[in-house]
Amino acid sequence: MRDVLYLAWRYLRYNRGKSAVLVGSITLILFLPAALQVLVGEAAELLTERADSTPLLVGAPGSPVDLTLASLYFTEPSLPPVPYREVEEIAGSGLGLAIPLHLRYSASGRRIVGTTPEYLEFRGLRVAEGRRFALLGEAVLGAEAARALGVGVGESIVSTPAGAFDVAGSFPLRMRVVGVLEPSRTPDDEAVFTDLKTSWVIAGIGHGHEEVAELEEDDEALLLREEGRAVASPALLPYTEITPENIATFHFHGDQAEFPVDAVVVVPHDLRSETMLRGRYAEGDAPVQIVVPRAVVDDLVDTMFSVRDAVLLVSLGLILATVATLALVFALSVRLRRQEIETMRKIGVPRGRLAAVLAVEVLGIVLAAIVIAGALTLAVGRFGGELLRIVAG
Amino acid sequence: MRKAWLLGLAVLTVTGCGAPPAEEEAPQETAAVVDAPPISVYVGSYPLKYFAQRIGEERVEVGFPVPEGVDPASWTPEPEVVLEYQEADLILLNGAEYESWTQAATLPATRVVDTSARFTEDIIYVEDALTHSHGPEGEHTHGETASVTWLDFQLAAQQAEAVLEALAAQEPESEERFRERFAELQGELAELHAAFQGVGDGQTVMAATPSYEYLSRAYGVDVIGLRFDPSQPASHDFWHEVEHALADGAERVMLWEWEPPAEARERLEAMEIEAVLFDPAGWEPEQGDFLSVMRSNLERLEGAL
Numbered sequence: 001m002r003d004v005l006y007l008a009w010r011y012l013r014y015n016r017g018k019s020a021v022l023v024g025s026i027t028l029i030l031f032l033p034a035a036l037q038v039l040v041g042e043a044a045e046l047l048t049e050r051a052d053s054t055p056l057l058v059g060a061p062g063s064p065v066d067l068t069l070a071s072l073y074f075t076e077p078s079l080p081p082v083p084y085r086e087v088e089e090i091a092g093s094g095l096g097l098a099i100p101l102h103l104r105y106s107a108s109g110r111r112i113v114g115t116t117p118e119y120l121e122f123r124g125l126r127v128a129e130g131r132r133f134a135l136l137g138e139a140v141l142g143a144e145a146a147r148a149l150g151v152g153v154g155e156s157i158v159s160t161p162a163g164a165f166d167v168a169g170s171f172p173l174r175m176r177v178v179g180v181l182e183p184s185r186t187p188d189d190e191a192v193f194t195d196l197k198t199s200w201v202i203a204g205i206g207h208g209h210e211e212v213a214e215l216e217e218d219d220e221a222l223l224l225r226e227e228g229r230a231v232a233s234p235a236l237l238p239y240t241e242i243t244p245e246n247i248a249t250f251h252f253h254g255d256q257a258e259f260p261v262d263a264v265v266v267v268p269h270d271l272r273s274e275t276m277l278r279g280r281y282a283e284g285d286a287p288v289q290i291v292v293p294r295a296v297v298d299d300l301v302d303t304m305f306s307v308r309d310a311v312l313l314v315s316l317g318l319i320l321a322t323v324a325t326l327a328l329v330f331a332l333s334v335r336l337r338r339q340e341i342e343t344m345r346k347i348g349v350p351r352g353r354l355a356a357v358l359a360v361e362v363l364g365i366v367l368a369a370i371v372i373a374g375a376l377t378l379a380v381g382r383f384g385g386e387l388l389r390i391v392a393g
Numbered sequence: 394m395r396k397a398w399l400l401g402l403a404v405l406t407v408t409g410c411g412a413p414p415a416e417e418e419a420p421q422e423t424a425a426v427v428d429a430p431p432i433s434v435y436v437g438s439y440p441l442k443y444f445a446q447r448i449g450e451e452r453v454e455v456g457f458p459v460p461e462g463v464d465p466a467s468w469t470p471e472p473e474v475v476l477e478y479q480e481a482d483l484i485l486l487n488g489a490e491y492e493s494w495t496q497a498a499t500l501p502a503t504r505v506v507d508t509s510a511r512f513t514e515d516i517i518y519v520e521d522a523l524t525h526s527h528g529p530e531g532e533h534t535h536g537e538t539a540s541v542t543w544l545d546f547q548l549a550a551q552q553a554e555a556v557l558e559a560l561a562a563q564e565p566e567s568e569e570r571f572r573e574r575f576a577e578l579q580g581e582l583a584e585l586h587a588a589f590q591g592v593g594d595g596q597t598v599m600a601a602t603p604s605y606e607y608l609s610r611a612y613g614v615d616v617i618g619l620r621f622d623p624s625q626p627a628s629h630d631f632w633h634e635v636e637h638a639l640a641d642g643a644e645r646v647m648l649w650e651w652e653p654p655a656e657a658r659e660r661l662e663a664m665e666i667e668a669v670l671f672d673p674a675g676w677e678p679e680q681g682d683f684l685s686v687m688r689s690n691l692e693r694l695e696g697a698l
Contacts, residue, residue, distance in 0.1 A: 087502075091502065091503060097503055098503075116499070116501055116502055116503075117479050117499060117500075117501045118501050118502070118503055121501075131472070131473075131476060132476065132479070132499075133499050134472040134473075134475035134476050134479070134498065134499050135472055135475060135497055135498055135499065136496075136497040136498075136499075138472070138499075178472070195499040197496075197497075197499075242497075247469070247497045248469055248493075248494075248497070250496065250497050251496055252496070
């Protein structure tokens with residue numbers, strides 16, 4: 001047997017180019033379907049894990065998928081906001097914890113998540129550096145957001161206007177970074193967290209300013225002062241940075257119950273509470289919808305698996321074609337080696353031995369491809385999650 | 394006969410070996426509560442600290458980190474102090490815009506209790522604040538909400554009840570004891586309310602600061618709130634308003650939250666106006682407690698009127 005192995009090895013080594021191409025081709029047709037299987041499995045697991053940790057979501061009526069993706073993965077919300085009143089009603093019902101999310105704005109490509117301290121507790125997010133946000137205008141960055149933006153504690157980050165023509169609709173706000181979170185391997189790593197009220201300031205609902213009533217008579221910003229009334233120039237703009245000097249002037253106009261939030265994460269106290277909450281919003285004329293993220297994600301995952309199966313079915317044809325091509329390559333190779341085989345036969349190599357040499361050559365290539373494909377698949381299994389997070393990023 | 398006697402003995406033995414008496418279960422339950430750490434409560438005003446301590450006693454640990462000498466209504470906490478509030482099991486706020494710092498602070502809404510939320514229709518809103526206009530919003534008014542709600546002792550009792558309910562929700566097993574202590578406090582607040590009834594007979598008095606709206610409404614004393622700024626000497630406008638008030642028939646009595654500065658006291662004496670100390674007890678008194686401070690206030694007010 002050693003002589004067979006020796007001859008096969010020497011042949012493969014001598015024709016290393018051809019051998020590498022054959023190993024590469026077989027590796028690909030083995031690795032690609034396996035990697036697809038692993039990646040889809042990882043993606044399903046990631047989606048499911050995030051959804052599993054979020055019992056219920058409340059948002060505007062519309063696509064449950066849009067609401068779920070925006071709330072769990074901080075994609076740009078496509079549904080209109082709901083009034084803060086919905087948060088108060090859920091909290092007041094005593095059925096569960098209501099955590100508001102404002103997702104309308106971003107900073108340097110990272111979603112600004114306006115929320116309350118309960119969100120960090122709910123997600124188990126811990127501060128690696130600095131502290132949690134405590135005042136208006138403060139921000140805490142996810143680990144990956146801090147790394148990618150090169151911003152740390154003590155520095156600043158500016159919110160991006162909602163659009164080129166949205167000059168009056170939002171107010172770019174420079175926020176102080178007071179903390180950076182520990183990596184959580186979730187979409188929270190990519191986000192910028194701030195108080196919900198800070199998001200409302202960006203939206204222009206809250207503002208701070210010099211006390212107009214205290215402007216001196218010769219101040220250019222003061223246009224008119226009458227009894228009980230002062231009129232200032234539009235040059236007296238709301239501040240775009242909340243500082244210790246002006247923070248006390250910040251206030252909000254209107255009824256807070258009407259202020260916008262994009263979603264509400266609801267954590268029911270128990271199964272009975274969850275059932276009651278879902279029943280409450282199940283009525284057709286409810287002004288909001290309630291979704292179970294796990295159910296939405298299960299549908300998404302089912303779709304992913306269906307697409308995967310379709311891709312595998314298509315690739316099966318390619319695999320068969322590739323196998324046929326490889327068989328043809330081997331057959332042609334044998335024909336091209338006719339003289340070599342004849343020489344071996346003439347020097348006394350039995351037919352069986354000859355067949356064994358050729359078979360071991362083929363087996364060697366296939367085994368090498370299997371080993372490499374296996375190693376690559378294991379690598380995808382190990383790092384696929386990270387890869388998906390980077391790609392989805 | 395012997396069989397009947399033995400049967401009876403057997404019955405007694407079996408019933409005697411039943412479950413332990415009910416009173417033996419209470420010490421286990423009480424022990425569980427005693428072993429649990431006290432409820433961490435942070436408050437926005439001294440009256441709420443008082444109510445929480447009276448109702449919760451050893452089951453609460455109350456934090457009120459306003460520095461000595463600082464008015465809680467105008468206090469701005471450092472971020473580290475706001476984080477202390479965030480860590481508390483319960484945050485009790487007066488509401489009615491008393492804690493103006495909460496507009497700019499991040500507090501966990503699920504642990505915040507606005508103790509005046511149950512009587513929003515009784516909140517006094519001062520309409521004649523200055524209006525101004527700027528930017529695209531146009532004219533808007535920064536009116537003022539009268540926030541010293543506890544000077545109406547019926548409202549104070551409602552706030553104490555809110556404290557009771559919040560503590561009971563935190564520790565249901567102690568609810569009975571909390572209710573007993575609340576009943577005592579409620580009784581004392583009712584006595585205070587009765588004592589203040591009729592302290593005024595429709596007279597009008599002045600006050601150096603606009604902090605007595607609820608006292609005025611509840612107890613028959615019309616109080617004209619002026620705007621003395623303690624950070625500087627009394628302005629010409631202040632004394633002008635005093636003269637206006639006197640011309641409109643106000644008694645020569647002026648309520649002060651603290652002892653008036655010497656310069657102001659001299660001028661008041663020259664104008665034959667009696668300065669009466671009426672401590673709203675927004676911050677912790679150096680001596681006594683909320684109820685004793687209010688009784689002292691009543692004595693001085695009765696003496697002046």
